[in-house]
Amino acid sequence: MTIEALTPDELDDLARRAQQGDRDALEALLAAVRPRALNVCRGVLPHLPDAEDACQDALINIANKIGSWGGRGRFTTWMHVVAVNSARTTYRRMKNQATAADPQEVGPLERPDPRTTSVIAGTRLDLLDAMETIEKDHPQFVEPLLLRDVYGMSYEEIAEQVGAPLGTIKAQIHHGRRLARPLLRGE
Structure with missing residues (x-):
């Protein structure tokens, strides 16, 4: 069975095994949810390199905090929240860095194109x-x-x-x- 074909029940099972210290299960789980985590991060950060940074942070957080998944709901729901929070943290960090930068180095701000924005x-x-x-x-x-x-x-x-x-x-x-x-x- 390929990673892309994992069902929600199989992902939950991998997550439970990873919580119990199964390193192979953790690796398989992270590989399986990476595309979904990246999509979540791209929903917040439209620039792909920024979203990829946030996704990497999300995967690290998932690996480090997998014990906090209570198993009440789907693992993917919990993972979704972790990814959203990682993307928001990345956004805050980037915003703080931009605020601290020299305004003359940044250049003029672009206005959004009204034809392609909300x-x-x-x-x-x-x-x-x-x-x-x-x-x-x-x-x-x-x-x-x-x-x-x-x-x-x-x-x-x-x-x-x-x-x-x-x-x-x-x-x-x-x-x-x-x-x-x-x-x-x-x-």
């Missing part, structure tokens, strides 16, 4: 900036909002992943959207 969020970077702003005062809204609206996870998957009741998740997403709209419009 009407509400000019770029994914606008969305990430909005999430950073919301996270300062309302961190509980950010993860559910990103998982639902950016990655299309079901409410049930999100509730299972974050360990909160379904109604709470729906309310957090609703409030997160209310907070994000004016930020994405530049208000």
Whole structure:
């Protein structure tokens, strides 16, 4: 059986074996989820080299933190959250480096092309900036909002992943959207 053909149950089994210290299972698991982790990272960081850096960080985090996967839900749901957080961390690091750089070396900023960008969020970077702003005062809204609206996870998957009741998740997403709209419009 090829790695691409692994079912969710087989991935969960590999993850359980990796949690128990099976190095071969861990290697097979990381190889199997790498394409999915890269896609998640590309959803946040459109520039491929940046997404690849974030993906590498995500795989390292998965390997180091596999013991924290509780086995309640699918391993891929847990992996998805790890990859999102790795991509956001990479974005923050890059943003901090750009802020610290000499503005004369950076050059003029390009405006997004209105023909190819969202009407509400000019770029994914606008969305990430909005999430950073919301996270300062309302961190509980950010993860559910990103998982639902950016990655299309079901409410049930999100509730299972974050360990909160379904109604709470729906309310957090609703409030997160209310907070994000004016930020994405530049208000």
